[in-house]
Amino acid sequence: MRQNKFKKLEIMPAYRLVADAIEKQIMTGQIKPEDPIGTEADLVEQFGVNRSTVREGIRLLEQSGMLRRGEKRRLYVSLPGYDKLATRISRSLVLHKVTFRELVETLEILEPTTIALAAKHITEEQLERLRINVAATEKELEDRDRLSQLDTEFHSIIAEAAHNSVFLLAREPAGLLIYPATQYIFEAVPEAPSRLLEAHKTMLQALEERDEEKARVWMDKHVRDFVKGLVRSGAELDGQIAQPHLAHLLSLDTYL
């Protein structure tokens, strides 16, 4: 038997070490969000490596949202926003070829619970945003594209109203991936828009009344309705998400 006297050496490129060093300080709270990091020249001096190397390290952290370029293009520590994270997760799910079935199964579970939490915690400001959203939905019943945007937003606001960021982040990627499909349901099911509006109205009302149970029941119905529509629109539950459904995720590329 071979003797294992030595640990495997950790041999990492310098740009990684740079990134890890900065990340560690951020994670341990030694540098806090909105704190400025020095200029590239400063980092060169501190780490004792070339500027190119520093830059490569910075890119790593820039991507994950821990660093951003702020005023005067200087580097600041920053919190990765939930929207950006959710987008990134969604993309990964797509690459992993997630099926409609997995998505709807997840939402059938999460959405009713989400709205139940929301009924307990929603603020007046969030109620107002929902009212605006519903009003817009009513006005633009004909514009399918806009309507599916509003649908996605409606559910996002509710998730936000649950006031639980862990839960929010657990739900959001599935929401981002599935609700755009609403658009295709509208094409196949003429009565879908009005049913959607009715459901949204009722859920809003339930939230205004803080009626947890009513909210949950209607959301449950709403989601199952959605799934039925999805099937009627020709989606294969065990198939992957079709390209057209993802257009928004791809074009969001630009600024995240």
Added chain:
Amino acid sequence: MRQNKFKKLEIMPAYRLVADAIEKQIMTGQIKPEDPIGTEADLVEQFGVNRSTVREGIRLLEQSGMLRRGEKRRLYVSLPGYDKLATRISRSLVLHKVTFRELVETLEILEPTTIALAAKHITEEQLERLRINVAATEKELEDRDRLSQLDTEFHSIIAEAAHNSVFLLAREPAGLLIYPATQYIFEAVPEAPSRLLEAHKTMLQALEERDEEKARVWMDKHVRDFVKGLVRSGAELDGQIAQPHLAHLLSLDTYL
């Protein structure tokens, strides 16, 4: 009123354009996982920019796991693994100062549902891994550190057994953040290890019997037990996660 005749110009550094161009091809399936990307020199030629610029672009994608260095150090398209994603999400949650309350609230909801799904879909191979896990737990009841690792693993296997990658990814970050706290519960609550073992044993049994309801009920109990222990161990439910609880997340830095 100001006329909005012009769209905001998209002015982006070249290294971003490089990254976006590659990412787009990956997302649209024009390049698939495990496909080799050319060498840096190739990319320099194709994009018509300098190698430094290409490298910075590559770093962005390397971080999000869409590119990796494979054999012969060449660049390959790759799927961001769930474990890596979950780690990254967990870190973001920490930076956003999630509270214990948000974590346990989420798990109280997700875990029972997870095991119910698992009861339906678990494979023999996964059952076997759970048996090994439980056996190890029984043997090492004294070693708190090891025990909390095994606990985290136990719940992860169950999540995997639900056979829903969306759900898996929704649950994992919360699991990563909360179960390490088990260790501190053991210090405060002497009878905790044996109670944990009993619960795990019973849940395993329920899974073997495909008894969805029994599994759910026990998991529910198990999680609430966990929360009680957490409180007894002195954790402030409305406080953030303490540094020591995060050690594992930080040291994982190295190779993800």
Added chain:
DNA sequence: ATAATCTTATTGTCGGACAATAGGACCTTT
């Protein structure tokens, strides 16, 4: 055939260079 050596391609790192730009300081105009 196996081991040792050489070759080559590629990455990681370095140093230096320069244009573009943002911000500040300073000046001009009304």
Added chain:
DNA sequence: AAAGGTCCTATTGTCCGACAATAAGATTAT
């Protein structure tokens, strides 16, 4: 004095060229 223009400086984004380290492949020696 406020608004606009000009100059100055620091910093970033990009380019160029170079080289050591390394891994894979080819070649030679044992």
